[in-house]
Amino acid sequence: MKQRYQWLFAGLICTLCITDSDTLLGDSNTDDWQSRRLMHPTEAEIQSEHEGHIVIYHGLTDRQVSRAMDRQFGRIQSMMFTGIVVTDPKGSPKKDSQTGELITEDDGC
Numbered sequence: 001m002k003q004r005y006q007w008l009f010a011g012l013i014c015t016l017c018i019t020d021s022d023t024l025l026g027d028s029n030t031d032d033w034q035s036r037r038l039m040h041p042t043e044a045e046i047q048s049e050h051e052g053h054i055v056i057y058h059g060l061t062d063r064q065v066s067r068a069m070d071r072q073f074g075r076i077q078s079m080m081f082t083g084i085v086v087t088d089p090k091g092s093p094k095k096d097s098q099t100g101e102l103i104t105e106d107d108g109c
Helices: 002-016 021-025 028-039 043-050 062-071 073-078
Strands: 055-058 079-082
Touching (some): 028 055, 028 062, 043 073, 073 079
Parallel strands (some): 055 079
16 A cells, blocks of 8 residues: 555656756756765665655666666665656767757656
8 A cells, every 4th residue: 555655656746847857967966966866875865765765866867777777776666767868879968859858768757
């Protein structure tokens, strides 16, 4: 029952999440806390995850998400990713040639 409410809450947050990845990608404060939390969580953050809390990361690059999946796989049940920015082989964000907007993976939100 508790897990059902967590997914319901996560879905609600997903629908309310910021969708302007271009803005987020340029916001180093947003990227800094997300990168740190994702790859180097504090003991309190890990404890929170063990208690069933889920963190929604938004606007990270596909490379950051892939690295987290490889290095933090044991915590995957506590992660949700939205607005994942697609990168080119050099790691630079890809932009739509017609709109100039960042290309993001379809996360269903």
